[in-house]
Amino acid sequence: MLTIAALGILSSPPSKSKESIDFNINMSIQDVAPKLGVTGKGLARELELPIDISKKKPLKLLKVTYEELDHAIEHILSHRDSMLKYYVYAALVLLGLVFLIRLGRPDGVDIKSRRDWYPRTPYIVSLLLSVTVAGFLLGKSPNPMEAVVKVFKSMVGLYPDPMIKVIAFGFFIILAVIGNKIICGWACPFGALQELIYSIPILRKIKKRKLPFVVTNTIRACFFIAMLLLLFGIIGGRKGFVIYHYINPFNLFNLDFEAFSILLTVIIALLVSFTIYRPFCQFICPFGLVSWLAERFSIFHIRIDKEKCTQCGACLKACPLEAAKGLVNGKKMPADCFSCARCLNVCPVDAIQYTSSLNKGILGSRKL
Ligand code: SF4
Ligand code: SF4
Structure with a gap:
């Protein structure tokens, strides 16, 4: 018999459950999954089983070991939202x-x-x-x-x-x-x-x-697109496979590098x-x-006053991406703008502001 506490899970990051739930491999997927807040398919995926496998058979008949169950539970609980x-x-x-x-x-x-x-x-x-x-x-x-x-x-x-x-x-x-x-x-x-x-x-x-x-x-x-094709089993034939799971850098914040590819992604x-x-x-x-x-619909964003802009290029140089270039050139779908404010500091003629679309009357009409 395993419990979340016995598995050491309670001592891990704060997003995890404080309840103590008993699990063992004599239980079936349909016994375990609801206690973890996932579906049978979700637990099957975590156990690296086909998601359409029988949910009624005891886990040991599906050749699931205690270690694999422990690992799956820990991973599911690490995803609980704070x-x-x-x-x-x-x-x-x-x-x-x-x-x-x-x-x-x-x-x-x-x-x-x-x-x-x-x-x-x-x-x-x-x-x-x-x-x-x-x-x-x-x-x-x-x-x-x-x-x-x-x-x-x-x-x-x-x-x-x-x-x-x-x-x-x-x-x-x-x-x-x-x-x-x-x-x-x-x-x-x-x-x-x-x-x-x-x-x-x-x-x-x-x-x-x-x-x-x-x-x-x-x-x-x-x-x-690769994520969608794999997740829906259109390629690979294994529904429920999530490519981002193997390169999820947010695992860093749980100090949990369950796959080497995650650690590699973070380091790179x-x-x-x-x-x-x-x-x-x-x-x-x-x-x-x-x-x-979604940036096309943003309420507050970088705007440039076309009347004032002298095309000096100062904001293009300051921007770490091609976002400011798109702004100055009036591109409809410019590069991502992370609202980092670098361009706001450099315009010599005060042509750039962070303001709302409703301010068209005050500023020009070029929007990122
Ligand atoms: S806010 Fe940052 S990312 Fe956006 S246009 Fe200005 S410099 Fe570039
Ligand atoms: S900043 Fe935005 S784009 Fe970058 S990792 Fe976070 S969610 Fe993804």
Whole structure:
């Protein structure tokens, strides 16, 4: 007989259950799954069994060992959402919005001192809070990336409560739409970690490289399509296979590298962050892709006053992506903008602001 406590699970990160549930391999999938808040298909997937396997047979007849059951339970519990973390995300987004819209732009100041309008300190504080509190303290879930994936996992019956997954996804998308991708820019813990590494002052001399958006976005979209084809069993023939499970860098915040590929993904993403801006976000993250599409509907975002813009290129140079280039050139679908505020500091003629679409009368009409 195993219990969650006996398995050592209670001593792991805070998102995990405090209840003590008895499990053993004489039980069937249909006995165990409801106690863990997953469907029989969801538990079968965690046990690396076909998701349509019999749910009534004792686990030992399905050749499941105690170790495999232990591992599956631990992984399922590591995905339990911490409610507190939703509040932390909302608070960090609010901090970013207030700073970008109001506090970063004092009234009646000289344009020449624009560099001082948006000091980096509030941004760095938000990033540090994100990594420490929304990351290591509260564990990996919920996070924007998993919110997208769980909606699709629900569609193949891996969760008993699809509507809850849709609501969680809606929460992150709403935050991404209120401020242009601001949940990624200011609150996502793995995004914040990459941003901090990219911004380390002592490493500023390392040559930073901007990648063509068409390349990074195509790779990101290919990952997403591969995820759908594998998850629905259209290729591979194994319904319920989740490619992101093997490259989920948020596991870092539980210090849980169950597959070597996860550790490798984290190491590569963080090393590459020294020279390329947020590589995981640009190349892989499904929320990065979805929120890039959602940017078209964002309420607050970078706007450029066409009348004032002299096309000097200062914002293009400051932007770590091709976002500012798209802005200046009036592209309909420019690269991701993470609301990082770098461009806000450099415009010599005060043509760039972080404002709402409703401000068309005040500013020009080019929107990211
Ligand atoms: S794109 Fe980056 S910042 Fe946004 S959810 Fe994904 S990892 Fe986080
Ligand atoms: S510098 Fe680029 S990514 Fe940052 S806010 Fe400006 S346009 Fe967006």
